[in-house]
Amino acid sequence: MKVCVVGANGQIGKQVVQLLKESGEHTPIAMVRKQEQVASFEGLGVNTVLASIAESVEKIAEAISGCDAIVFTAGSGGHTGPDQTLLIDLDGAVKTIEAAEQVGVKRFVMVSALGANKREKWNEAIRPYYVAKHYADRILVESDLTYTIVRPGGLLNEEGTGHVELGENLTRNTIPRADVAKVIVAALSEENTYYQSFDLVSGEIPIVDALKNVKGD
Numbered sequence: 001m002k003v004c005v006v007g008a009n010g011q012i013g014k015q016v017v018q019l020l021k022e023s024g025e026h027t028p029i030a031m032v033r034k035q036e037q038v039a040s041f042e043g044l045g046v047n048t049v050l051a052s053i054a055e056s057v058e059k060i061a062e063a064i065s066g067c068d069a070i071v072f073t074a075g076s077g078g079h080t081g082p083d084q085t086l087l088i089d090l091d092g093a094v095k096t097i098e099a100a101e102q103v104g105v106k107r108f109v110m111v112s113a114l115g116a117n118k119r120e121k122w123n124e125a126i127r128p129y130y131v132a133k134h135y136a137d138r139i140l141v142e143s144d145l146t147y148t149i150v151r152p153g154g155l156l157n158e159e160g161t162g163h164v165e166l167g168e169n170l171t172r173n174t175i176p177r178a179d180v181a182k183v184i185v186a187a188l189s190e191e192n193t194y195y196q197s198f199d200l201v202s203g204e205i206p207i208v209d210a211l212k213n214v215k216g217d
């Protein structure tokens with residue numbers, strides 16, 4: 001599959017691009033928003049599209065046109081305020097969903113956050129972030145797209161173990177970004193994850209087995 005990674009220059013995004021490239025099955029297209037980010041991907045032999053999810057649906061549609069799948073791993077980050085949470089994490093995600101529907105990019109893997117599906121699990125200090133994730137996920141579920149919503153726990157910059165726990169309502173825990181990236185890439189063509197949403201933390205089960213048996217919500 002030709003897979004457009006939205007948020008390709010991010011910490012998970014870069015690892016997803018690398019894994020897609022190594023997969024022999026997929027071809028990554030890195031969506032980046034700054035000209036100076038293009039060269040490092042082209043140096044790896046990865047094609048890029050220059051676009052921002054702050055732009056119009058039409059601009060995003062133009063950028064993703066011709067792809068078979070989207071991995072959405074963009075985010076405004078913890079250093080910006082609730083305005084960017086609304087504009088990027090919520091509206092940027094929804095515009096990408098609308099753009100995918102417009103140009104017929106059917107497969108969509110969303111990086112959400114653990115507990116985003118349950119208000120009682122939202123951390124009071126970053127409640128607006130969970131609101132954004134929650135409603136972006138709900139709009140994806142209601143779309144025409146073949147979605148998978150991955151809700152990882154706290155992200156770590158550690159080596160991956162290749163072993164995870166997936167489920168509908170997991171206790172809050174952590175996971176290396178490397179393992180989140182592996183789950184995303186493995187999920188792309190694992191039909192058992194189609195129309196599924198699940199929490200994701202480190203665990204004991206090899207990723208491929210966990211995805212084959214996932215029972216999300």
Ligand SMILES: NC(=O)c1ccc[n+]([C@@H]2O[C@H](COP(=O)([O-])OP(=O)(O)OC[C@H]3O[C@@H](n4cnc5c(N)ncnc54)[C@H](OP(=O)(O)O)[C@@H]3O)[C@@H](O)[C@H]2O)c1
Pocket residue numbers: 006007008009010011012013032033034051052053054072073074075076077088092111112113114151152153154155
């Ligand atoms: N931190 C956690 O513990 C945690 C837990 C669960 C889920 N998550 C979610 O996991 C995802 C990825 O996390 P991460 O650590 O890889 O994040 P990250 O390193 O901050 O990467 C986010 C990427 O989004 C890009 N981005 C921001 N605004 C954009 C725009 N307008 N248009 C296009 N791209 C834009 C950034 O681009 P630039 O490189 O140009 O800045 C960056 O490359 C996020 O959705 C986050 O909410 C995080």
